[in-house]
Amino acid sequence: MRGVSALGEVKVRAPGSVARGSVARARALIIHPNERVERKEGKPVDRNYRFVNRVVVSYAGRDIAEFETSTSIGENPSFGFAFRVNEPGTLKVTFFDTHGGRFEGAAEVKLG
Amino acid sequence: MPERSLTRREVLTAVAAAGVVSAWLPRAAVAQGSLANLAPEEPVDKTVQRLFGARPIRDGASIINLDLPLIAEDGGNEAMSVEVKSPMTPQSYVKAIYILSDKNPRPLNAKFILTPGSGQAYVATSLRLADTGDVRAVAEMQDGTLFMVKRTVRVVVAGCAV
Numbered sequence: 001m002r003g004v005s006a007l008g009e010v011k012v013r014a015p016g017s018v019a020r021g022s023v024a025r026a027r028a029l030i031i032h033p034n035e036r037v038e039r040k041e042g043k044p045v046d047r048n049y050r051f052v053n054r055v056v057v058s059y060a061g062r063d064i065a066e067f068e069t070s071t072s073i074g075e076n077p078s079f080g081f082a083f084r085v086n087e088p089g090t091l092k093v094t095f096f097d098t099h100g101g102r103f104e105g106a107a108e109v110k111l112g
Numbered sequence: 113m114p115e116r117s118l119t120r121r122e123v124l125t126a127v128a129a130a131g132v133v134s135a136w137l138p139r140a141a142v143a144q145g146s147l148a149n150l151a152p153e154e155p156v157d158k159t160v161q162r163l164f165g166a167r168p169i170r171d172g173a174s175i176i177n178l179d180l181p182l183i184a185e186d187g188g189n190e191a192m193s194v195e196v197k198s199p200m201t202p203q204s205y206v207k208a209i210y211i212l213s214d215k216n217p218r219p220l221n222a223k224f225i226l227t228p229g230s231g232q233a234y235v236a237t238s239l240r241l242a243d244t245g246d247v248r249a250v251a252e253m254q255d256g257t258l259f260m261v262k263r264t265v266r267v268v269v270a271g272c273a274v
Contacts, residue, residue, distance in 0.1 A: 048143035083230060084228070
């Protein structure tokens, strides 16, 4: 994809329509450095590293999953997951980082 | 400059703003990303003990599919996925999937908390791997039963300090 991507930009990819009662898979990606711990002479350097430490997934207004994440996830973290579709709704993914950042992305899912 | 006293509105606005700032400051001042707030650097056995104590961990080979390359060309961003064969009903479901990398200084990479609304116990992400070694996936069922699988990944270019 072309264009300048800014820290905190979130993309959520999910099927646009899903049969009622079935399970779909989605992927959410955030533009984020997800900093790793620096080491000097073998010792970790102490500072406030900026990384995504929590991700909350909701569908049709209900929380369905939560991920506790770390510096061991690569730059521009992406997460794949599944969700059950009993009704049309919004799939929402919220990323939280260690600097107080809160970034949201969403995709609409219809019954089909 | 003409001198004038503050109006009631100005005073109230200032007080309200100060209240907002003081409510906001303590939270923002917490350095969530400092070393003290990260998981400790420790050998993987210690992480497993810290997470699960003395609870038995069963072989998960028949129910967990841990998919990741045997050779990691780029330890800085290695795609992986985990799928656990299990119902996802309120009576029986996978409530968490843990990913651990034995050779990372902080072996717990991520904990995925799931619910019956997840529909399937499936998660995927990309890992930083510090060195050649095992990557483990642990599935925790709603009744607390634990299952684990391991896979050795050869890391060509390390993900550096992780």
